[in-house]
Amino acid sequence: MGAMTATVSTADQGGLVVVDGSSPSAPAHDPRLKSLTTVLADTTAKIQQGRSAGARVWPTGFDALDTALAGGLRSGELILMGGPQGLGKTTMALQMLRRAIVTGTRPAIFFSYEHDAHAVLERLIAIEAADLGGSEALTLNTIRQVFESRHTRATSLEEQFANTRGGAHAVRALARYSDRLHIHASSGMHTGIDQIRAAVQAVAEEHGQAPFVLVDYLQKVPVPGAGLGDEERITHVVEQLKDIALTVESPVLAIVAAEKASLVAGKRMRVHDLRGSSALAYEADVVFILNDKYDIVARHHLMYHLDMAERFRQWVVLTIEKNRGGIDKVELEFQKRFEQGRFEREGRIVQEQLIEERIFVD
Template identity: 50%
Template sequence: MSESRITSHRPQRRHSVRHLLDDTDEALRRGARPGAVVWPTGFDLLDSTLNGGLRSGELVLLGGTEGSGKTTLAVQMIRNAVAAGRTAVIFSFEHEAQTVVQRLLGLEAAHAAEASDQPVSTAADVHAFRSVFEAEDPHRAGLGEALGRLAYGRAALSMMDAYAERLHIHSSNSQTTIEEIAGTVAQIAEEAGEPPVVLVDYLQKVPRPGVQEDEITRVTIVTESLKDLAMELQCPVVAITAADRDSLGSGHRMRTKDLRGSSALAYEADVVLILSSKEHIVSREHLVYDLGAVKIYRRWSVITVEKNRHGTGSMELEVQKNFEHGRFYPKVRVVAERLIEERVFTT
């Protein structure tokens, strides 16, 4: 990573313990927080497990099987952080910026319905918002008027307006290097007066143009660089990671070792979360007498906390899907059923 991009944020690397103790004492006397800054994810039990949420200087890896909701969960965490008054940036290699905005509108419409004590199903979904973005408006009255024709559409726009200045989306591509990511984060931190929470979607797509190397080497360097970025700029970095398809064959449950590319993923990360669709990993004993239970389990995803340096590890939490509105329901609970090490069903 280019040193010139980060020296202004941490100009001094060596400190005596005396200096660190004095700084801590001074911060406490000012009423400031001397330790890590924490960004809550907005998912109550997950935050408790992570000892408050996403911490400054940490690299958080979010892996999972296809369709389990990795991007949905990560974007919702980012949304919750900015809705609480923080700053964030999403480096989106997978989705266009407008697609992310449409998901956020669907999410906010669902929140607005809940705030009105109405069923979430009464709110316009992501598809409805996408239709507005993709259709010509014969009235030419603008976005507010167009969204006003959707259920809770205007409320969703108003809720997004409250944090729109603090949430940045970088339309990333094959030329978006780790140096550009670092420079963008540093610029946002300088403008906002605080480091942002960072989402990279996804890690294996961060390129190193002009360098001849295999994927393992590239992923190792990118992972180490993202960890360096988190520490240098004192921000949490959440990186979605892809699975190694060869290791996810019939009868296998995804684990940290199945993340694609490098052992550095497990070594450098402070937190590793694995997201799985519940119907794939619940023990057969819960299904043998009630095959209809599969439909119920299909509504849930399981968050396995595989590594957690500052909190509780080896936790199995579950969140209910609401993908129609681009989100999970915010209430998290501990998985009650026994989960297996291997998958019951294959897809």
């Protein structure tokens, strides 16, 4: 009689599948599956090689924030940054990316769905110039005027900025890491998760090191398949970005948009105000929310200190809403320098009382 063919369900045999009446076959090799023995061996090897056995830390460059995060962002983390429009989310994220690559030899990749590569270059020149010259350094408007000028005798970018405050220095500074910073002109039609993953892996292979990843912004990443709702699309994207962070062992920083109903002046934005908030809050390791300090400071600070009102407008409050690996509910403030496309790096803990919503006092 021929061999009996039998199929046994996982429930019948404790999770084993028997085919053709034979014993269960060995599972295919899964590179993500490791015994604790292998983990111990890998960790020991890192120690013997003089490498860090723990997560790799990437400083943000914002002193108060790095202190709160015990050094900075960590490899394998998905970090989200949300807030109202026009409050500098891209500005702050770009400063973090720049800091991540100037402090070491690691690369970075910026998936820009909002700005072209030249606009990113302008912002980086402004940041570098301010790093040397502070608030007296050239502004974004000056940088744009220099680029738009015609019939100059300059034969290089450095020469073109020679007569500006800090411009030539900024160009030289950029040259020191320009080969490690990759700008991806991303498209809301064509740059999906597969393209992001492939680009990240290509940069990692080119440099032999995991890159810092910035996505601006998460809700613009397209997802194939008709009929998916907004929540489903965002859930897919955030899950896949988290997987990229774990696989490549990089921090992935993604800017996220808010629900339109939450974009109300004088109302404090929270995690639940972000588009796709349930998936975002669950998958993310760290969540930053930016708010304008003037919009959320308590009324009595305006009524009895009218001279402070304009000063409050010059500050943004960054709240660590979630921090899976450390402390959260920390409220820090950083001064805006938007004319230079940046924030001051030295921040501080907010001393004033903050509220969820207030009536304007102008």
